[in-house]
Amino acid sequence: MIHRAPFGSLERFTAVVLEHTAGHLPVWLSPEQVKVLPISEKYADYAEKVCNLLKNSDIRASIDSRNETLGKRIREISLLRVPVIAIVGEKEATDGTVSVRREGVDQGAMNVEQFIEYIKAAVAEELA
Numbered sequence: 001m002i003h004r005a006p007f008g009s010l011e012r013f014t015a016v017v018l019e020h021t022a023g024h025l026p027v028w029l030s031p032e033q034v035k036v037l038p039i040s041e042k043y044a045d046y047a048e049k050v051c052n053l054l055k056n057s058d059i060r061a062s063i064d065s066r067n068e069t070l071g072k073r074i075r076e077i078s079l080l081r082v083p084v085i086a087i088v089g090e091k092e093a094t095d096g097t098v099s100v101r102r103e104g105v106d107q108g109a110m111n112v113e114q115f116i117e118y119i120k121a122a123v124a125e126e127l128a
Contacts, residue, residue: 017029023081024081024103025081025083026083026126027083027119027122027123027126028123028126028127030060030081030082030083031060032060032061032062032080032082033060033061033082033083033084033119034054034059034060034062034082034083034084034085034119035062035063035064035077035082035084035085035086036050036051036054036061036062036063036064036098037063037064037065037070037073037074037077037087037088038063038065038088038089039070039087039088039090040089041065042090043088043089043090043092043093044063044065046088046092046093047063047065047088048063050086050088050098050112051063053112054116054119057116057119057120059116059119061086064077070087078104083102083103084100084101084102084119084122085100085102086099086100086115087099087100087101091109092109095109095111096111096112097109097110097111097112098110098112098115100118102122
């Protein structure tokens, strides 16, 4: 806990929330809500399409298309405490779906519209 006078109430609140949640911020408060991971460069266009749909729905999302293995990218994103990971590959691109992992747990495949509703429902549930 930070007990110094130079810090205001907002800073103390942030410190309390980070300490209480061990950095696992709720979806609504997380600076980056979703990270989209294409399995390879071939699916970067589909990942961009999914990311744009998420952004158009007021969901904070970005793409991680680094030239690393998928496992390494998932591990690094988990360490960064991004609450939701959307993985896209050949099957997802042909079916119009995304494979979802939330806080390390596989949630299965969802079409993009269902995924957007899933994120919005998670935010509404946390704020209720």
